[in-house]
Amino acid sequence: MFQAAFRTAGTESGGGGMSSLPLQFDAGLWDPVTAVEAALDGAGGDRARHVFIALDADDVRRSAEASRNRLRRGEARPLDGVAIAWKDVFARIGDVSTAGSRMPALRTVGHRTAPIVHRMEELGAVFFGRTNLSEMALGGLGLNPHYGAPVNALSLDRDRAPGGSSSGSAVAVALGLVPAAFGTDTSGSIRVPAAFNGITGFRPSQGRYPEAGVFALAPDLDTVGILARGAGDVAFLDGLICREPALGGYPKPSGLVVPETIVLDGLDPIVADRFDRALSALSSQGVRITHRPLQSFDMLHSAMERHGAPVVAEAYRRHGGLLRGPDVGLMDPNVRRRLSAGAEISDRSLDELGLALRQARRCLQRELGTEALAFPTVPIVAPMLADLVDPDSVARLNALVLRNTMLGSLLDMPSVSLPIGTGPGGLAAGLQLSMTRGRDRALLEFARDAERSLALMTP
Known part of the structure; x- marks a missing residue:
């Protein structure tokens, strides 16, 4: 191959x-x-x-x-x-x-x-x-x-x-x-x-x-x-x-922040273990790591609990007509359920979500500055396909696997998921590194260097 x-x-x-x-x-x-x-x-x-x-x-x-x-x-x-x-x-x-x-x-x-x-x-x-x-x-x-x-x-x-x-x-x-x-x-x-x-x-x-x-x-x-x-x-x-030059010379993050927020809740033991080992490997190579809460994450989480997820709201406004069309029976029932959820989010709630989004992005710029974030890309390992039959289970797990990454998307953070090893059965975990909007090349240079450090992780 x-x-x-x-x-x-x-x-x-x-x-x-x-x-x-x-x-x-x-x-x-x-x-x-x-x-x-x-x-x-x-x-x-x-x-x-x-x-x-x-x-x-x-x-x-x-x-x-x-x-x-x-x-x-x-x-x-x-x-x-x-x-x-x-x-x-x-x-x-x-x-x-x-x-x-x-x-x-x-x-x-x-x-x-x-x-x-x-x-x-x-x-x-x-x-x-x-x-x-x-x-x-x-x-x-x-x-x-x-x-x-x-x-x-x-x-x-x-x-x-x-x-x-x-x-x-x-x-x-x-x-x-x-x-x-x-x-x-x-x-x-x-x-x-x-x-x-x-x-x-x-x-x-x-x-x-x-x-x-x-x-x-x-x-x-x-x-x-x-x-x-x-x-x-x-x-x-x-x-x-x-059309940008090769890596080399981009400013390094001033430190690495592990956000003490929902992104660390309910981690699968394999994910938690690989994440801890990854942090140890980075620390051993001189990366300064701090743990602290992030107000911007909390703001977004609270807004979505009140009003719903902006992704499905926007998707419904763009594609909701398909739900009323003659071919709706051809749509994956799980996707139809997700898309339909966007109809439950009112225009006023969508406006409130947009306001919260703008406020959270400004807050992130202030509280993170030139530091980078590190947290598990996904809180769980890949579920078995045989367990993804019941619609309620699919809905719950779908929301869970997107929980951490969605926050970075809403904050428009350039983000890299790096592999940090596997547990029994080949179950993999990922480390997400993120910086504030526009720092893409600096993030990629840091990710490349971090990748070398992660190669030194204990099995």
Whole structure:
């Protein structure tokens, strides 16, 4: 699979394995055509079932051949031959996009390629298929009754949830089919599946990446995000998208804050243990860590307890018409239930939520400053798919897995989920690192350094 081709690539400063691939090609250690053939073979295997909604093997091969020809001519582009998978919400000329749904209203044919896709392809990336997701990107568990749920890549005991909504993208990376994938993140849809599958997921500040041509769930909160094997590759892609220099020299956070708020409540023992070990590893490398309450988190939590979640309110106002349409019976009942909940939030409550959001963001700027936050990405480990049948259980667990990540989204904090090891049965945990809006490159540099420290964690 593709992962094997990348193990020789090293971890270049700011770039991870991807940045060194032209050198690997020159040395005869890597070939894009051979790599994508291995990836296509892996994508057809049982472990990758339900990962892709569409995968055009001929298109993949043509792109890989074009990359190899450029490499042979000495005309390499930064991403030549790098296979990237895309959540099935990104427009591309001629492609059908489903948003994970069977509803005709959500199935569109691309008349123009989304700018983020175009940017990656013009840099040489191979478009490696359209990945599965929770319908309408509205779900944190990664379930999809229409296309099946991808199985968590780390499941050793029984099939477990992949996390969502960018489920297929995360599993594709974790299985080593592709070195990176793109998804979207509204409440945690990049970071939750990253944590469940033991990989790295990055939610940038909103608007950092172009969002035209991408299915919108709740535009005031939606972001495009990246899933990769490590922070170096995330930073490499981020730099290419934003045309910013390689990492090095960005101001480090003045300290790391563990918020004494709801994000630490009810942690699974495996998550609590891995989180404590991660903090110890960072502290041993000189990172100053403090524990204190955050008023901004408390403000948001109180506002949502009074008025509801702004995500479902905005999603309902944008897509609520589907609930009254002739094809509503085609919608996943769990998604229909979530979307319907938005109707219960009045316009006045939505205004109150917006006010609380603005106040909390200003408060966060004051109380955090140049520090970074650290807390468990998800409070629990991936649940078994067999336990996700009862609608009430699904609703409860969906809210729980998004609890921590949603707060960062509402505060528009660039956030990285880093893997911090696994417990029995391959149950993974993630560490979320966040900074205030606009400090994306500083966060990625800190995450790359933290990743090196976390490699020293005790088993």
